[in-house]
Amino acid sequence: MGDTQMVEAGAKRLTRREIPGPRSAELLEISNSYEPPCMADQVPVVWDHGEGVWVWDVDGNEFLDFTSGVLVTNLGHSHPHHVEAIQNQASRLMNCYSFPTPERVTLSKRLTDLMPDNIDQSFLLTTGAEATEAAIRIAKRFTGKHEILSFYGGFHGRTYGPMSVAGSMKTKREFGPQLPGGILAPFPYFYRDFYNSETEEECAEKCIENLDRIVESTSSGDLGAVIIEPYQGGSGFIFPPEGWLKRLENWAHDRDLIFILDEVQSSFGRTGKLFALEWDDLRPNMVCLGKGIGSGMPASALAGESQIFQCMGTGEMSSTCGGNPMASAASHAVLDVMEEDGLPENALKVGEYMMGRFEELQKKHVCLGDVRGRGLVIGLEFVEDRESKTPAADLTSRVLLKAGELGLLLGKVGMYGNVVRIAPPLVVTEEEAGIGIDIIDAALKELS
Ligand SMILES: Cc1ncc(COP(=O)(O)O)c(C=O)c1O
Incomplete structure (x- = not known):
């Protein structure tokens, strides 16, 4: 996977990147030595700064943020x-x-x-x-x-x-x-x-x-x-x-x-x-x-x-x-x-658009067992197959990593670690939301 390869995502083309980048890798090594592992369950990206729904890592890579940290930065980064x-x-x-x-x-x-x-x-x-x-x-x-x-x-x-x-x-x-x-x-x-x-x-x-x-x-x-x-x-x-x-x-x-x-x-x-x-x-x-x-x-x-x-x-x-x-x-x-x-109103409007798009993705990708949410809190529950509903925790982690490589930061939740949490800052536009959904679609295609 070369770092010049691009993924077509909505109106914007995001460069595929290796994660962690070299500077991120250095800092992650320090983190692994000096911080207890109990706090780390993330895609290996060391954040540097953010603006709105966008985040840059210490290697200069740009990411769309669908995490808001953990549903915290509702105003977007550095409003x-x-x-x-x-x-x-x-x-x-x-x-x-x-x-x-x-x-x-x-x-x-x-x-x-x-x-x-x-x-x-x-x-x-x-x-x-x-x-x-x-x-x-x-x-x-x-x-x-x-x-x-x-x-x-x-x-x-x-x-x-x-x-x-x-x-x-x-x-x-x-x-x-x-x-x-x-x-x-x-x-x-x-x-x-x-x-x-x-x-x-x-x-x-x-x-x-x-x-x-x-x-x-x-x-x-x-x-x-x-x-x-x-x-x-x-x-x-x-x-x-x-x-x-x-x-x-x-x-x-x-x-x-x-x-x-x-x-x-x-x-x-x-x-x-x-x-x-x-x-x-x-x-x-x-x-x-x-x-x-x-x-x-x-x-x-x-x-x-x-x-x-x-x-x-x-x-x-x-x-x-x-x-x-x-x-x-x-x-x-x-x-x-x-x-x-009017951020709550925007959350409702963009959330409806996103739910519609995710329901379409659910028709295409059988691993997507359930799509649910309201406003800008949407859960994508991944399963081994729809009949047994066996939780697909490994696949969920791979979706996070693949999306990260394609420029989208996601988090996961769930009793069984098989739910991708979609929770961008509430300032997200439909266009930005669409970019993220295209990335998830591309990641799922690559993984299947
Ligand atoms: C519903 C709910 N209650 C309480 C907490 C705890 O919040 P904090 O991590 O700020 O202590 C959380 C954190 O995720 C939460 O989601």
Whole structure:
């Protein structure tokens, strides 16, 4: 494969490149020696800089980015308004722990105002796991109950609380006993339904109607809260059937359970609305936010009802960098761009175009077992054959590598590591999206 070979991709021709390039290879060698391997599961490209949906590696190769890091850089790389806000803030004030700043208090208000009316406060933190951890702790304190219901395949972060409510061994393997009180129930993942339902409606029905039975058989009578993602991210971009989340919320509220929605990944325009909860008109008691809230600056938040937050006494919960002025200024800039440039609307429009194109690809490539998504979060599930649906994890890794060689950066997720995640920054145009899809098509042709 010569590096002068070109691939025809939409309106743009991308040079086929060897990855890793020489400078990337040097740095990867340092990484392999000095960084633990637990963090590396990527195509071997060392990023240098980015602009919009494009990224350049340290060897000068250009790539189209369909990862947004891990659904973080929703504004695109180095958006000028974001950069300016961060630079201005850096020259004024970077951290002051929990002393209020104009940036922090106005951001808390701005976020709260965007939430459903029952939510009237926001608590600014640094990482997604910190937000889910805080939600779990606050729910336990408020209800006085220690059990939390979560779902097969759920992912809520890697610290102990979130890990203990995860619905996948991937997060907790060989870490010993988990926090007591985790109760797990099947999530409506129709493609691989736990109940082997014939229809999506039946799958949705069973996943609700069996909840009481699951609780009756596994709870010690101390269930206080439910935590769920609007769509399962880490397990493969799995969306529940329409209306199912509202049914779950009603089920929880009818039983006086705190309903926690983990929007760490799904928020800030990703699904075509600012928050995914808008699709089903949800009214969770607490909403965890992260990733896109800073579009690259470490930031997260827990929005919730003040009557619940009040169970925490003054000074009982805080975070060294939570709500720091840098992150808060960055999040204000994120909201400015979301509103002014209509990024959620663009995510919806380009996402529809992409879904249509991927459904066409699915007709051509039998290894593409399932295509699903909403807005700019699309999962391509690869299988050995459509009948058995055996997960094709190796093929998925080869697709990532081949796409990388052709100039497209992809990530993978899934319980079985067989789902390509399509999640470009929300500023992507249809033309750019088309280039990436042409590359995936070319990669699949070469691999078959
Ligand atoms: C739904 C969800 N919750 C929580 C987290 C944890 O976020 P962080 O990695 O910022 O701790 C993630 C991260 O992927 C996530 O997708």
